[in-house]
Amino acid sequence: MSSSATLAPATAGPAETGSVPQGRPRLVRAELRKIFTTSTWWLIGLFILISTGLTLLGNILNANQSLRAAEQMRSHPPDFSNLPPGQRPSASEQQAILEDFARRTDIPAIVAEQAANVFTSGQFLGLMLIVILGALVVTNEFTHQTATPTFLTTPRRTRVIVAKLVAAMVLAAGYWLLSTVVSVGFGVLNFSLAGYDIPFASMQVWRPVAMNLLAYTIWAVLGVGFGVLLRNQLGATITAAGLYLIGLPSALVVFGLIHAYLIHSDAVWNFIVAVPGVASLVMVSVEPPTFGPDQTGVPWWVGALVLIAYGVVAGVIGTLITRRRDIS
Amino acid sequence: MDGQLVVSNLTKVYPKVRAVDDLSFTVQPGRVTGFLGPNGSGKTTTLRMMLNLVTPTAGTATIGGVRYADLPRPLDVVGAVLEASSAHKGRTGRNHLRVLCAAGGYPDRRADEVLDLVGLSPAGGRKFRGYSLGMRQRLGIAAAMIGDPKVLILDEPANGLDPEGIKWMREFLRAFASQGRTVFVSSHLLGEMQQLADDVIIIAAGRMVAQGTVSDIIASIAEPGAVRVRTPHVDQLAVELRNYAVTLDYPGENQLIVRGVDAATVGRAALAAKAELHELTTEAPDLEQAFLKLTRDKAAIR
Structure with a gap:
């Protein structure tokens, strides 16, 4: 680096900018470029692949186990004829037992449910990585002091934070695709090798996969919100990941206590969907998951609405804080 | 613009x-x-x-x-x-x-x-x-x-x-x-x-x-600069400089530091005193000292 070669600033200005995208798309492009010019993108991708693979393995084993159990049960239907007449259940009782048997051995329904579970294998640990990604999109700016050039280039900070939200959602969708391709690929292979037809025409299979995409994008938004609130990189990522992981267990404890001491109605359990991690789980489940005895569970769309509400709140708070904050 | x-x-x-x-x-x-x-x-x-x-x-x-x-x-x-x-x-x-x-x-x-x-x-x-x-x-x-x-x-x-x-x-x-x-x-x-x-x-x-x-x-x-003089005739020059409002320092043999007048005045005095000059330089004012003096009272740790 010699000093003599570099004396005068160029007299020529930057050339015409007609071919360069203007407005917000260019800010999203800049945000995506920030991710793709560091090792973050492939590290997150690698972790998503590993965590999807591990969960996928467990879910496939679990699916095959359920199907084997159902097949076994189906080969031994309830037979009331060899019971002594005095011990036979009444006609209505027999009817109920037969209905229960039919439900538990409804192989196509079990295949659909298990397929949905296998196809969304990327959710549990994937969402944790996505919330970390969202936090990194913001905290990187403060850790590496790039907030200064970023806001010098774009003094209208709302645009910057909106671009970050969009970029984080785009990235999350990409990782969802990666995780889904792996899950669906190996899942289909497994079910067809075992000789089961996956009801691809059924929304029962695709709705959870689509809702998993929604969960990925919204957790990215939540991550951005975390990053704005806690600028410290380590603090933001650990808090976000930790809250995600302990969200369900601690919610179970809290709601258990509420149910035991305050409100004895089983309907209390339905409000556990207010916990973001539970909402994401509800969204991608075929049957509403239940956490307490006699709980009816809430439908998937309630989970989706709850998560969207969290996303909107995180985005708005993040934008407002960023607009007011001094960058020093 | x-x-x-x-x-x-x-x-x-x-x-x-x-x-x-x-x-x-x-x-x-x-x-x-x-x-x-x-x-x-x-x-x-x-x-x-x-x-x-x-x-x-x-x-x-x-x-x-x-x-x-x-x-x-x-x-x-x-x-x-x-x-x-x-x-x-x-x-x-x-x-x-x-x-x-x-x-x-x-x-x-x-x-x-x-x-x-x-x-x-x-x-x-x-x-x-x-x-x-x-x-x-x-x-x-x-x-x-x-x-x-x-x-x-x-x-x-x-x-x-x-x-x-x-x-x-x-x-x-x-x-x-x-x-x-x-x-x-x-x-x-x-x-x-x-x-x-x-x-x-x-x-x-x-x-x-x-x-x-x-x-x-x-x-x-800045304080006006001091004038440093080297001459074998320190005493003659010092006598002549008494005609001006100056302060004098004697930092060493054949040396004189003059404060209160500029170098030209010292040169004129040397000519009048018939003193032979080996050096006549104006020392630059100490900018850092002057700057510190200017900001000292206001720059306490806040």
Whole structure:
């Protein structure tokens, strides 16, 4: 680096900018470029692949186990004829037992449910990585002091934070695709090798996969919100990941206590969907998951609405804080 | 739009300190203006308020009559270098600039052009982590030059630079100002500014202390220089100098330090005394001492 070669600033200005995208798309492009010019993108991708693979393995084993159990049960239907007449259940009782048997051995329904579970294998640990990604999109700016050039280039900070939200959602969708391709690929292979037809025409299979995409994008938004609130990189990522992981267990404890001491109605359990991690789980489940005895569970769309509400709140708070904050 | 900077009644109050207190000044294009003050006097806060990074408690700052936040394409107007390490450690210098090009709406090749401009092209593909402080400052200048701006604002650019880096920086900024553009550069070293700046603004404890051209400021704050004389006829010269209002020191054999008159007067006195002169020099006023004296009382730790 010699000093003599570099004396005068160029007299020529930057050339015409007609071919360069203007407005917000260019800010999203800049945000995506920030991710793709560091090792973050492939590290997150690698972790998503590993965590999807591990969960996928467990879910496939679990699916095959359920199907084997159902097949076994189906080969031994309830037979009331060899019971002594005095011990036979009444006609209505027999009817109920037969209905229960039919439900538990409804192989196509079990295949659909298990397929949905296998196809969304990327959710549990994937969402944790996505919330970390969202936090990194913001905290990187403060850790590496790039907030200064970023806001010098774009003094209208709302645009910057909106671009970050969009970029984080785009990235999350990409990782969802990666995780889904792996899950669906190996899942289909497994079910067809075992000789089961996956009801691809059924929304029962695709709705959870689509809702998993929604969960990925919204957790990215939540991550951005975390990053704005806690600028410290380590603090933001650990808090976000930790809250995600302990969200369900601690919610179970809290709601258990509420149910035991305050409100004895089983309907209390339905409000556990207010916990973001539970909402994401509800969204991608075929049957509403239940956490307490006699709980009816809430439908998937309630989970989706709850998560969207969290996303909107995180985005708005993040934008407002960023607009007011001094960058020093 | 010209590149005049106007700061009016700018004030920043933090819960425990008035970092900047009713500061007003203008900075003219075509000149290098130094922004001087002890550490912690509010220089950085002032620069950041001018650039919309810190919200003022009161007052305004405009660039060519427009607030920074209202500039449609700010990099076309102002280039700023505020921190020596404003880049991701794991990103290459070229990619750092390309990110800014994308955000500002400039073509990617502009990144290569500004790398070339600051002599950093060979290191463009290396990660920022491996850059020396001098290279980091050059990358900061490269980023500031992306929009080929009318104004450069720099916060302590010489901090940590080696003599070659400081020389490069000085020549770069002088060349920039000579094209009719504005350079506003902060420093806590008056000596450095004396070599670089045309005008200076001096603040302490967030308040204006002095502003004007460098020579005016120096004339107003510096003690008149002492005249050092070497002569084999010290006694004759000393007798002759009693005709003037001077104080004399005798630092060594055949030497005399004269205070109170200039070198020409001493030379005339020597001629009259028929004293043979071996040396006659004016010692430069101690700028740093004068600057410290000017800001001392106001620059207590706040």
